[in-house]
Amino acid sequence: MSPKSFKLSALVVLAGWLPLISAAPASNGGDSTCRKTSVAILGAGMAGITAAQALHNASVSDFVIIEYQDRIGGRAWHGDFGKKADGSPYVVEYGCNWIQGLGNTGGPQNPVDLLAQKYHLANTYSDYDSILTYDETGYSNYTDLIDEYSDAYDTAAAKAGRFLVQNLQDETMRAGLSLAGWNPRHSDMKKQAAEWWNWDWEAGYSPEESSFVFGVAGDNLTFNQFGDANNFVIDQRGYSAIITGEASTFLAKDDPRLLLNTQVTNISYSDSGVTIYNHDGSCVSAAYAITTFSLGVLQRDTIRFSPELPQWKKRAIQNFAMGTYTKIFLQFNETFWPEDTQYFLYASPNTRGYYPVWQSLSTEGFMPGSNIIFATVVDDESYRIERQTDQETKAEAMEVLRQMFPNITIPEPIAFTYPRWTSEPWSYGSYSNWPPGTTLLAHQNLRANTGRLWFAGEATSAEYFGFLHGAWFEGREAGAQVAALLQGRPCVQYGDDRLCGERIHYETLTGTSPLSQYSILNGWAVSSLYDGGDD
Numbered sequence: 001m002s003p004k005s006f007k008l009s010a011l012v013v014l015a016g017w018l019p020l021i022s023a024a025p026a027s028n029g030g031d032s033t034c035r036k037t038s039v040a041i042l043g044a045g046m047a048g049i050t051a052a053q054a055l056h057n058a059s060v061s062d063f064v065i066i067e068y069q070d071r072i073g074g075r076a077w078h079g080d081f082g083k084k085a086d087g088s089p090y091v092v093e094y095g096c097n098w099i100q101g102l103g104n105t106g107g108p109q110n111p112v113d114l115l116a117q118k119y120h121l122a123n124t125y126s127d128y129d130s131i132l133t134y135d136e137t138g139y140s141n142y143t144d145l146i147d148e149y150s151d152a153y154d155t156a157a158a159k160a161g162r163f164l165v166q167n168l169q170d171e172t173m174r175a176g177l178s179l180a181g182w183n184p185r186h187s188d189m190k191k192q193a194a195e196w197w198n199w200d201w202e203a204g205y206s207p208e209e210s211s212f213v214f215g216v217a218g219d220n221l222t223f224n225q226f227g228d229a230n231n232f233v234i235d236q237r238g239y240s241a242i243i244t245g246e247a248s249t250f251l252a253k254d255d256p257r258l259l260l261n262t263q264v265t266n267i268s269y270s271d272s273g274v275t276i277y278n279h280d281g282s283c284v285s286a287a288y289a290i291t292t293f294s295l296g297v298l299q300r301d302t303i304r305f306s307p308e309l310p311q312w313k314k315r316a317i318q319n320f321a322m323g324t325y326t327k328i329f330l331q332f333n334e335t336f337w338p339e340d341t342q343y344f345l346y347a348s349p350n351t352r353g354y355y356p357v358w359q360s361l362s363t364e365g366f367m368p369g370s371n372i373i374f375a376t377v378v379d380d381e382s383y384r385i386e387r388q389t390d391q392e393t394k395a396e397a398m399e400v401l402r403q404m405f406p407n408i409t410i411p412e413p414i415a416f417t418y419p420r421w422t423s424e425p426w427s428y429g430s431y432s433n434w435p436p437g438t439t440l441l442a443h444q445n446l447r448a449n450t451g452r453l454w455f456a457g458e459a460t461s462a463e464y465f466g467f468l469h470g471a472w473f474e475g476r477e478a479g480a481q482v483a484a485l486l487q488g489r490p491c492v493q494y495g496d497d498r499l500c501g502e503r504i505h506y507e508t509l510t511g512t513s514p515l516s517q518y519s520i521l522n523g524w525a526v527s528s529l530y531d532g533g534d535d
């Protein structure tokens with residue numbers, strides 16, 4: 001299909017909504033009392049701030065950013081934890097923590113890495129080879145299983161590429177791995193731990209719950225294209241410093257265009273405008289709106305859309321998955337674990353994913369002398385500990401540490417905390433994942449606009465879902481396209497690609513998407529088949 005015929009089908013579909021849309025203004029009785037603006041940006045995380053910057057760059061200065069919380073940054077969220085020798089607290093990241101995909105020379109650079117350099121964000125290379133492995137009896141070397149997984153993964157990744165090119169039915173990551181020779185028994189807890197370290201830790205979901213084709217493609221696009229390194233952010237201003245820094249390039253201090261502490265409750269949209277109603281009774285009437293709310297927020301149905309979102313949009317929202325990733329922080333009065341090692345992998349004898357990865361912040365290059373270590377759990381284990389008290393979770397974590405270090409008398413922690421992402425009403429989860437059996441066109445429906453309401457954010461990125469840079473790319477594209485529509489410019493140029501007008505959506509989805517549909521029109525700007533690595 002040529003880009004032209006895509007546009008045609010989008011127009012046809014649009015005409016189909018018109019009766020619905022023209023009914024909408026009647027319900028917007030409060031319009032005249034609402035604050036007027038050209039673009040309402042919903043959310044001040046990475047996507048919202050980048051969308052606003054794209055508008056600013058295109059000389060659109062008439063926008064309003066509406067944000068639930070009292071701060072910019074969204075899921076780039078940090079807090080004070082424990083204390084230093086002088087009594088002041090450390091700053092730890094509850095949300096995003098790594099700059100992911102960097103290190104290739106000469107190739108395209110991850111935009112988040114560029115921002116990290118611009119703002120001198122303190123970060124340290126995460127050395128995944130700096131790992132010791134444990135089970136319930138203490139230290140037990142099973143790093144060979146990590147290597148065994150990696151070999152099978154490489155075989156599987158190449159096959160996922162053939163699936164994509166030949167338009168073959170997606171399968172689970174589990175099937176992809178099993179057929180490539182990695183097929184661990186449920187009772188083999190060391191293999192399960194090695195697998196968790198390699199897969200669940202990044203995806204936030206098990207291989208059973210993840211798409212084979214898009215899981216591998218996403219991995220390729222970040223780690224082959226930009227580089228395979230991950231750097232861990234330790235900046236005491238917080239990771240959000242790059243977002244507040246960019247915001248300050250176009251927003252004044254106390255800029256009246258930024259509404260903090262304002263919770264959106266209702267969104268009324270049509271083909272001629274969007275009205276946003278807030279919990280405090282205020283409203284904003286805009287020519288266009290860009291929502292950057294997380295997939296979790298959209299899935300929970302806490303925002304009332306008028307008219308109701310169309311079926312194709314509702315299906316897209318419920319078909320993609322919002323994962324939860326929980327970091328559990330402990331500070332001690334001493335560092336009793338091997339101080340020169342970054343990672344400690346624990347294989348529970350009973351439960352896969354039970355306090356599996358421990359990460360030392362006391363190590364040189366991180367926060368030496370902090371005596372802070374943190375464990376990570378995801379998915380069902382996250383939901384389980386979110387239902388527990390801090391005391392219950394602390395007792396479990398301590399029991400695991402005692403198993404890992406049986407010959408050490410481990411002191412009680414002097415500080416303990418973990419965020420409960422699934423219950424945060426401004427996020428309802430951590431980041432998105434593609435379940436098995438999805439297609440690119442199914443995902444395009446998540447990105448497509450409904451009338452003048454546009455959608456952006458981490459989850460709308462087909463290529464970088466789950467990552468901070470995904471939110472950046474999606475914010476930029478939505479902002480630039482809305483600016484073009486407002487200014488009556490037909491198209492926006494992205495390198496060799498052009499984007500014109502509204503986004504496409506698909507009323508009917510079939511099981512697969514042919515290679516010809518992997519284009520920027522469906523959110524696919526770069527091929528995942530490319531092996532950009534210089535190492």
Ligand SMILES: Cc1cc2nc3c(=O)[nH]c(=O)nc-3n(C[C@H](O)[C@H](O)[C@H](O)COP(=O)(O)OP(=O)(O)OC[C@H]3O[C@@H](n4cnc5c(N)ncnc54)[C@H](O)[C@@H]3O)c2cc1C
Nearest residue numbers: 043045046047068074075096097098264430457458467468
């Ligand atoms: C635990 C965790 C670990 C992660 N690790 C990494 C990592 O290491 N590397 C990486 O690249 N990425 C990581 N991510 C992902 C990264 O944080 C996100 O992709 C990115 O921050 C999402 O940005 P966004 O703008 O799309 O959404 P958000 O940051 O969620 O922004 C949306 C904004 O909308 C606001 N909002 C929501 N509801 C309403 C409402 N009703 N009214 C008004 N405002 C509302 C929210 O408060 C928020 O500020 C991690 C995320 C989490 C949670």
Ligand SMILES: *[C@@H]1O[C@H](CO)[C@@H](O)[C@H](O)[C@H]1NC(C)=O
Nearest residue numbers: 050051053054057475476479
């Ligand atoms: C806006 O322009 C500045 C300056 O050229 C650039 O650094 C920034 O990346 C642009 N932002 C977006 C979202 O396009």
Ligand SMILES: *[C@@H]1O[C@H](CO)[C@@H](O)[C@H](O)[C@H]1NC(C)=O
Nearest residue numbers: 131132140141142143144145
């Ligand atoms: C663990 O075992 C592997 C071989 O399987 C070996 O190469 C490695 O050096 C061992 N690690 C340690 C810390 O002894």
Ligand SMILES: *[C@@H]1O[C@H](CO)[C@@H](O)[C@H](O)[C@H]1NC(C)=O
Nearest residue numbers: 157158160161217220528529
């Ligand atoms: C992932 O990258 C590898 C090269 O490293 C390639 O062989 C494979 O086809 C790619 N897979 C997908 C799904 O893009």
Ligand SMILES: *[C@@H]1O[C@H](CO)[C@@H](O)[C@H](O)[C@H]1NC(C)=O
Nearest residue numbers: 030265266268277303304306
């Ligand atoms: C917003 O939606 C709620 C239901 O969730 C409804 O009761 C209320 O009237 C709506 N408010 C506006 C201003 O549309």
Ligand SMILES: *[C@@H]1O[C@H](CO)[C@@H](O)[C@H](O)[C@H]1NC(C)=O
Nearest residue numbers: 137138139404405406407408
């Ligand atoms: C722990 O103690 C046991 C018995 O006391 C001993 O066999 C084992 O080697 C010790 N382990 C370590 C890591 O020191």
Ligand SMILES: *[C@@H]1O[C@H](CO)[C@@H](O)[C@H](O)[C@H]1NC(C)=O
Nearest residue numbers: 332333334335409410411412
């Ligand atoms: C830490 O506290 C324990 C008691 O809980 C104590 O035995 C130990 O000496 C303390 N370590 C340091 C370095 O003060």
